Amino acid sequence: xxxxxxRQREIIRNFMQGRTDHPTADVVYMNVRKEIPNISLGTVxxxxxxxxxxxxxxxxxxxxxxxxxxxxxxDHAHLICNTCGKVEDLMLSVDEAMKQEAEHLSGGTVDxxxxxxxxxxxxxxxxxxxxxxxxxxxxx
Numbered sequence: 786x787x788x789x790x791x792r793q794r795e796i797i798r799n800f801m802q803g804r805t806d807h808p809t810a811d812v813v814y815m816n817v818r819k820e821i822p823n824i825s826l827g828t829v830x831x832x833x834x835x836x837x838x839x840x841x842x843x844x845x846x847x848x849x850x851x852x853x854x855x856x857x858x859x860d861h862a863h864l865i866c867n868t869c870g871k872v873e874d875l876m877l878s879v880d881e882a883m884k885q886e887a888e889h890l891s892g893g894t895v896d897x898x899x900x901x902x903x904x905x906x907x908x909x910x911x912x913x914x915x916x917x918x919x920x921x922x923x924x925x
Contacts, residue, residue, distance in 0.1 A: 788839075794832045796820050798841065801833075807845055807853035807863075807872035845872055848903075860898065866906035868913075873906060 788794075796817055801808075808816075814829040833854050836842040843855040847865050853872050855863075862875040877900070884895045905913070 788835075791832070793817075793821060793824060793828060794835065797829060797832045798836060801836070801842060801854060801856045804856055805874060807855050807874075809851055809853055813854070845899075845901075847872060847901075862900035862902060864902045864904060864906065866909055867903055868905055868909035871906050871908075875902065 797813060800813060800816055810826065810830045810833055813833060814824070814826045817824055817829060833842065834844070837844045837854070840858060841856070843858055845853040845855050845863060847853060847870070849870075851870075855872075855874070857874055860878045862877045864873045864875055865871075866873070879898055879900060884898070887895045887898075
């Protein structure tokens with residue numbers, strides 16, 4: 786079944802295209818409202834989920850109930866910053882041996898995967914280094 790054209794969905798698709806910041810539905814909503822002032826958050830969310838079902842977006846859950854959306858649908862991993870909450874793409878893929886091991890351990894089949902690392906992003910790490918005070922003061 787082919788989907789009927791939707792101007793709203795097309796604007797959402799265009800907004801998401803090429804993004805690397807993994808916006809939430811709220812962020813998409815606030816930006817899409819500039820072109821379609823009467824659009825609802827529910828409509829934005831439904832269209833984002835439809836784009837996920839169509840394979841045009843990935844749904845990235847960060848563990849705090851917040852859902853982010855990623856237009857990069859190739860196999861890759863993510864880093865979620867524990868400090869600022871930013872989600873970054875990591876162009877790291879699981880090799881075939883790891884997929885086979887997952888199938889062996891589960892007794893099932895592996896069609897895809899979600900690999901998420903948590904830690905501190907480069908920007909927060911740099912900011913932390915700038916604000917850190919030396920443990921030992923130099924004597925004058």
